[in-house]
Amino acid sequence: MSTVLELKNATKRIDNGLNETKVILDHVNLSIAQGEFVTVLGGNGAGKSTLFNSIAGTLSLSEGELFVNDQNITHFSEEKRAKYFSRVFQDPKMGTAPRMTVAENLLLAMYRGQSRGLRLRKINEQRDFFTKICSEIGNGLEKHLDTPTGNLSGGQRQALSLLMATLTKPELLLLDEHTAALDPKTSKQLMRLTDQQIQEADLTCLMITHRMEDALRYGNRLIVLQKGKIIKDLNKAEKEKLTLQDLLLFFEEEREEIAID
Numbered sequence: 001m002s003t004v005l006e007l008k009n010a011t012k013r014i015d016n017g018l019n020e021t022k023v024i025l026d027h028v029n030l031s032i033a034q035g036e037f038v039t040v041l042g043g044n045g046a047g048k049s050t051l052f053n054s055i056a057g058t059l060s061l062s063e064g065e066l067f068v069n070d071q072n073i074t075h076f077s078e079e080k081r082a083k084y085f086s087r088v089f090q091d092p093k094m095g096t097a098p099r100m101t102v103a104e105n106l107l108l109a110m111y112r113g114q115s116r117g118l119r120l121r122k123i124n125e126q127r128d129f130f131t132k133i134c135s136e137i138g139n140g141l142e143k144h145l146d147t148p149t150g151n152l153s154g155g156q157r158q159a160l161s162l163l164m165a166t167l168t169k170p171e172l173l174l175l176d177e178h179t180a181a182l183d184p185k186t187s188k189q190l191m192r193l194t195d196q197q198i199q200e201a202d203l204t205c206l207m208i209t210h211r212m213e214d215a216l217r218y219g220n221r222l223i224v225l226q227k228g229k230i231i232k233d234l235n236k237a238e239k240e241k242l243t244l245q246d247l248l249l250f251f252e253e254e255r256e257e258i259a260i261d
């Protein structure tokens with residue numbers, strides 16, 4: 001399996017304003033192979049978002065390097081990295097442009113990374129395709145192709161964000177607690193859709209979740225972050241043996257605060 005992402009010695013230090021330096025990502029070494037679906041667990045403040053921000057380029061590393069397909073992208077801007085990574089956030093408002101319609105958002109995602117302007121004529125060319133992919137989700141999104149995304153439900157908006165993130169296959173899909181703001185039923189539906197998209201397109205994915213059950217049920221590798229370090233890295237076989245009880249016990253011992261549904 002080829003390596004898609006490699007973090008070498010990735011470290012982020014922050015000056016807390018009191019002339020003290022805090023290490024929020026601590027010499028992380030992480031190698032992710034093509035097709036791996038890695039669930040990421042960790043208590044509040046463990047460094048999960050910092051890890052994602054360092055990969056996506058929202059934050060620059062203080063030390064260490066980042067490679068995508070063996071190319072060193074440590075000094076690439078967030079914009080330049082956008083062709084490798086797609087990210088779905090927890091907040092449904094983050095992934096889509098609210099005044100633009102579902103079809104316009106999908107068109108934008110289709111031409112992601114290309115410098116072509118938005119051409120409305122193209123929406124009509126793609127309408128059948130957009131209807132097809134939206135109806136596969138099963139939440140009525142196909143009836144809203146001309147609805148501004150600000151008028152959609154949170155679940156529809158997150159499903160659209162996921163669709164947009166996977167429309168052109170990213171090297172790595174970053175899911176940042178993307179089901180956390182939804183009600184339990186909608187969250188389960190979106191998680192099933194997510195897994196289906198990942199399997200069908202053979203995507204490589206890192207998924208932060210606070211739901212231990214999802215971390216166990218989905219994916220083929222599990223990592224646990226604590227104080228900016230990876231303290232557990234379980235492969236497929238090890239993860240399959242792991243029970244919810246093991247995880248509960250582990251986090252109880254670590255006195256971490258993780259929500260369970």
Ligand SMILES: Nc1ncnc2c1ncn2[C@@H]1O[C@H](COP(=O)(O)OP(=O)(O)OP(=O)(O)O)[C@@H](O)[C@H]1O
Binds near residue numbers: 050
């Ligand atoms: N810009 C910043 N300045 C100071 N401290 C920061 C900054 N960004 C993050 N931190 C700190 O770094 C630590 C890691 O934060 P991070 O958001 O990555 O954690 P997390 O695992 O995503 O937590 P949560 O589950 O609560 O979102 C926390 O202690 C946080 O307060």
